Structure formats: C-alpha cells, structure tokens
Amino acid sequence: MAQKIEIPKGLTPDALVAAHERIAAYVHRTPVLTCSSINAWAGAALFFKCENFQKMGAFKMRGAVNALLQLPKEKLEKGVATHSSGNFAQALALSARLLGAKAHIVMPSNSPSVKKAAVRSYGGQIIECEPTLQAREDTLAQVVADTGATFVHPFNDENVILGQGTAAKELIEDAGPFDYLVAPVGGGGLCAGTALAARFLTKKTKTAGAEPAGADDAWQSMQAGRLIPQTNPQTIADGLRTSLGDKTFPVLYHLTETIIRVSESEILEALKYILERMKIVVEPSAAVALAAVKTDPERFRGKKVGIILSGGNLDLSQELHVY
Amino acid sequence: MAQKIEIPKGLTPDALVAAHERIAAYVHRTPVLTCSSINAWAGAALFFKCENFQKMGAFKMRGAVNALLQLPKEKLEKGVATHSSGNFAQALALSARLLGAKAHIVMPSNSPSVKKAAVRSYGGQIIECEPTLQAREDTLAQVVADTGATFVHPFNDENVILGQGTAAKELIEDAGPFDYLVAPVGGGGLCAGTALAARFLTKKTKTAGAEPAGADDAWQSMQAGRLIPQTNPQTIADGLRTSLGDKTFPVLYHLTETIIRVSESEILEALKYILERMKIVVEPSAAVALAAVKTDPERFRGKKVGIILSGGNLDLSQELHVY
Incomplete structure (x- = not known):
C-alpha cells in the first residue's frame, strides 16, 4: 500500500x-x-x-529566526546547531546572535573561505568536517552531544x-x-x-x-x-x-x-x-x-x-x- | 588681470x-x-x-528631459542632437522619445555595440564618426546643419x-x-x-x-x-x-x-x-x-x-x- x-x-x-x-x-x-x-x-x-x-x-533569515523564537529559553541557552555551507548557516548564526544564543555551524572543510568568513562575521562557531554527507551528520551529532545544542534543520x-x-x-x-x-x-x-x-x-x-x-x-x-x-x-x-x-x-x-x-x-x-x-x-x-x-x-x-x-x-x- | x-x-x-x-x-x-x-x-x-x-x-535623464522641456515646440519638432558614447546619449534618446521628438546621437565608430544597442532601444538615431573629438564635433555640426536639430550639451x-x-x-x-x-x-x-x-x-x-x-x-x-x-x-x-x-x-x-x-x-x-x-x-x-x-x-x-x-x-x- x-x-x-x-x-x-x-x-x-x-x-x-x-x-x-x-x-x-x-x-x-x-x-x-x-x-x-x-x-x-x-x-x-x-x-x-x-x-x-x-x-x-x-529569505533563510525568516525561517531561522522563527524556529529559534519557538525554542524554550532553557534550550536556546544551550545553543543551536546545523550543517550547511550556504545561506542557512549565516541565517542561523545571525538569528542566534540577535537572540543572545550560540550557533554551532558544521561546514565541509572545502567550503569557500568567503562563506566561512560570513558565518564568523555573524558570530557563528564553525566546526569543520570532511566534505561528505556522512561526515556532516556525524560531526553534527557529536556537536549536539557535546554541547546540548538544538539541531535546526535548514528546511524540513x-x-x-x-x-x-x-x-x-x-x-x-x-x-x-x-x-x-x-x-x-x-x-x-x-x-x-x-x-x-x-x-x-x-x-x-x-x-x-x-x-x-x-x-x-x-x-x-x-x-x-x-x-x-x-x-x-x-x-x-x-x-x-x-x-x-x-x-x-x-x-x-x-x-x-x-x-x-x-x-x-x-x-x-x-x-x-x-x-x-x-x-x-x-x-x-x-x-x-x-x-x-x-x-x-x-x-x-x-x-x-x-x-x-x-x-x-x-x-x-x-x-x-x-x- | x-x-x-x-x-x-x-x-x-x-x-x-x-x-x-x-x-x-x-x-x-x-x-x-x-x-x-x-x-x-x-x-x-x-x-x-x-x-x-x-x-x-x-541621473542623466533628469538634465536631458529638463533641457528638452525648455525648448520651444518649433525647435523640439526639428529634433535634438548630441555627441556621447555614454549615459547622456541614452538619456537624450529616451527624453526625446517621451516628448515625441527625434534624437540624433553622434557616436564614435568604436563605441561598444551594447551602448549603440541601448541608444537604439530608446529610439535614438545613431550617426557614427571617427573616434576623435574633432570628428565628433564636425559630425555633430553637420547633423545640426542638415536637420535643424538643437544641440544639447551633456553637462555644460x-x-x-x-x-x-x-x-x-x-x-x-x-x-x-x-x-x-x-x-x-x-x-x-x-x-x-x-x-x-x-x-x-x-x-x-x-x-x-x-x-x-x-x-x-x-x-x-x-x-x-x-x-x-x-x-x-x-x-x-x-x-x-x-x-x-x-x-x-x-x-x-x-x-x-x-x-x-x-x-x-x-x-x-x-x-x-x-x-x-x-x-x-x-x-x-x-x-x-x-x-x-x-x-x-x-x-x-x-x-x-x-x-x-x-x-x-x-x-x-x-x-x-x-x-
């Protein structure tokens, strides 16, 4: 069926x-x-x-800030995390900064330096990983386990x-x-x-x-x-x-x-x-x-x-x- | 003195x-x-x-249309002319079209084709000349003599x-x-x-x-x-x-x-x-x-x-x- x-x-x-x-x-x-x-x-x-x-x-700013504003205070205090090499990485970093929270961004090591610089300029903490989906997911899981941060999915x-x-x-x-x-x-x-x-x-x-x-x-x-x-x-x-x-x-x-x-x-x-x-x-x-x-x-x-x-x-x- | x-x-x-x-x-x-x-x-x-x-x-549009609106009707009917390979050429062409007049634009023969196309898209008549200031001025004088068009200076x-x-x-x-x-x-x-x-x-x-x-x-x-x-x-x-x-x-x-x-x-x-x-x-x-x-x-x-x-x-x- x-x-x-x-x-x-x-x-x-x-x-x-x-x-x-x-x-x-x-x-x-x-x-x-x-x-x-x-x-x-x-x-x-x-x-x-x-x-x-x-x-x-x-537009990614809209979804990121809406997701963060829905988190309970005690969760927000432990930070948020995502894996992205694109606009959502910057959106989550900036949204977190506006709300006084930490953003952990898992990025492939081969991301363009201009993208990493943008995330850093919004106060995001970058964790580099191998450029595979598996490495991204594994690294993110480790970050979440280590920090208690809440994973925010870029779209789903x-x-x-x-x-x-x-x-x-x-x-x-x-x-x-x-x-x-x-x-x-x-x-x-x-x-x-x-x-x-x-x-x-x-x-x-x-x-x-x-x-x-x-x-x-x-x-x-x-x-x-x-x-x-x-x-x-x-x-x-x-x-x-x-x-x-x-x-x-x-x-x-x-x-x-x-x-x-x-x-x-x-x-x-x-x-x-x-x-x-x-x-x-x-x-x-x-x-x-x-x-x-x-x-x-x-x-x-x-x-x-x-x-x-x-x-x-x-x-x-x-x-x-x-x- | x-x-x-x-x-x-x-x-x-x-x-x-x-x-x-x-x-x-x-x-x-x-x-x-x-x-x-x-x-x-x-x-x-x-x-x-x-x-x-x-x-x-x-901004060239502002000056061009102001100059043309100051011309007496009988002058406007005979058209306007300038020499330019830049924004004023387009501005004069578009201003003239908006006022129902003809614009004769003297352009050096080596002007980029994209600039000529832009002038044409606004209805300007292009007269090509050798790429020297002397040729531009001579050609413009000839156009004015031939058509009775009024010369409009790009800035002076x-x-x-x-x-x-x-x-x-x-x-x-x-x-x-x-x-x-x-x-x-x-x-x-x-x-x-x-x-x-x-x-x-x-x-x-x-x-x-x-x-x-x-x-x-x-x-x-x-x-x-x-x-x-x-x-x-x-x-x-x-x-x-x-x-x-x-x-x-x-x-x-x-x-x-x-x-x-x-x-x-x-x-x-x-x-x-x-x-x-x-x-x-x-x-x-x-x-x-x-x-x-x-x-x-x-x-x-x-x-x-x-x-x-x-x-x-x-x-x-x-x-x-x-x-």
Missing part, C-alpha cells in the same frame, strides 16, 4: 500569521519591485519580492517552513492578489511556505515551483508521487542542489500546480536581466523563478505573477558567463 | 524648484537607501540616492545642471538635513547641481566632489583657479573621464568645499561593498563618491552624509577585478 502524503498538521493559517508576528521585529519587510522592461520580455506582469535585501541577504521543519512563508504573505499583502506565485525549489522550504501562504490568504492564487533541470528532484518526486532524492546535482544555482524533505514534499505535492524546470542558460539569461534591468544583485537561485516564467509562456502570458527573489549572495569572484 | 569666475545667472533657487516640477512626470523619484554594514565600514551615517534606479539607469548647460540638481533636492527632502553631500565629478553637471541644491535648500550642508585620481581635472582646476582640461584620463569610471565646462567649473569653484581624489583600487573596493552589502548594481562612477568618504575619514567621521549613486549601467561583460 502506498504511503499517504500528508501535509504536516502544524502548517495552519493561524500558525502562519503567528510566525509573521513573531519574526517581524527581527527581519526586514523587504520591498516589492516591478520592472516594465522585464515585464515586456517575459510577457507577464511581474512583482518581485526582494529577499535579496533581507538580513544576511536571503514546520517552523522554518512557516517562517519562509511570511515572504509570500507580505508579497500578497503589499501587491496582491496574484494569478500565480513562483518560488525556487531546493529543499522546498521556501516553495512550501509560499504555497501555504497562497492557499491560506487568497482564493485563486496558484503556486508554481521553479527548479534547475540539473537538480530536478522535486519534479521527479512529483511525477513519481514519492520522494526521490537528488543525486549529483549540476547547476550554478547552488541554493537549489538539495533534496526535498518529508515535510516539504507533501506541501508541494498538494499545493503547487506544477514544477517548472529551467536550463542553465535560461538561469543565466534571467540573472542577466535582473542585474541589467532591475539594477539589483541576486544569486543564481533567485533568477530561477524568473527563468521559469519566461520558459513557460502559455501558463503565464498576461498573468499577474509574484516572484520570490530568494537571495542576493552572489559570488562576485566566480565567472558567470552572463554574456 | 585674471578672468572672473562667475556662477551662471540662471542657476537660481526658483529655477531649481521649477525644473523639479517640470520633470516630475518624466522621471522616477528614486529611493534613498541605507546600509548599516557600509556605515560601519565608512565610519559615517550614509544615505544613498539611488539614481541607478532612474529611467535609463542614470544651465537646464541640464538644474535637472541634475533635482536628485540632491529629493535626497534632502527625503532624508535631510545632511552635514555633507558627495557627488562624483566628470563634466561637473551632477556635482554642480548637487552643490546648488545644498546651497539653496539648506543652511549648513557642504558639498564635496569625488574624482578618480586618474582623471583629476576638477581638482587641478580648483587648485589653479582656472579650467584645466583633462588629458589622457585613466580610470575604470568611464563616466568621469570628461573635462569640466565653463558653466560647471564656477559652481564647483564657489560652492564645493573640496574635491576628493580616489585611486582605482579604492573605487573597486567601494564598488564591491555596494554590490555585496547593498545588493544593488551601480557603475564604477557611482562608487567613486563612496570611495571618497572612505578615503577621507577626518572629514566625514560620524557625519551624516548624502551620496548620489549616479547610475547603474555596469558593463557586466568587463573584468572588474573586484577581488
């Missing part, structure tokens, strides 16, 4: 509203921007929720999902209603939160996930009706190389209309448009959502579409081959 | 207010942004006027100067009062307009010009007390390679406190900070003003400083050597 795919019980409209109130003092209410030349290029009326302007440069956590959903909630409040919301899909926390906000706060807004073709585990999982982990992801969108989790997949499965896959050249073209026309800095993962709108004109033509620009931590030292 | 250095008579408080009202429907009132990490780095409270978000991506024009001054006017209105305003200096239109706005609208705000050390004709001219043309400019800040004009120099001479020169590495460091921390795209010329604040801490420490981010037309195909 096939396993039931059920949305976690805690993901309710009231919980989303409560999360938003809880985190309001700790995050920026980021602006919503429009750009007429990008509208003309994409053939739709686009509204960009600029989480690249969020604290530490990405109800409080994190709800926190990420507050970006879409603000977007709907500030510029809605929309025909569609589009969010990039990595672990699925942002897209799940976006789909929940659309379902809870609107009557007709549909949610589409956007994914690199080279890391299409969400699309594969939707087709199969079960979680299919990502192996060997190949994409410049480094935030989207992760597999879905068992809390995010059911939300996507039930609440998204589709997952749209885009090529690397489509990602870079969208990135170029955002940098050149909107004059804002976003990371490749953020451009994936715009690329999805451009690549699926039948779905979006003439529609009003909200796009979550997930983050702005673009590595300026890398060769982007934008041209 | 030394020639008197006199501010042109048309540059009055009433004229600035009138220019602002005149252009309001044709330009964006751009946002003012702040960034706590850049404040910490620079040691001052900085307020950035984001002309990178202006139409066509730079009272209406252009007043138009550029409206950026500082908005900055003062939205976030003032300031101890200092800082604007980059190329031909001097923006810096002159900024100094006029500070003088007309505030009691104590001082204006500083910011200039690449490799194109320091304004600094040289201020020292000498007479216009010293720029020869062989060497800077990545391509908008600032021009010499001052006889209408902009007197304004800078009388109304700026100082001209601050910055090195190429200081420009690139400031550019990197703006891209990485503010998550907005600016061109190197815009970063020069921030670099000036950083390089002169005695002057600016603890002060409230308004910075005009002049434009966002960063050439993404060039190697920036930001790292």
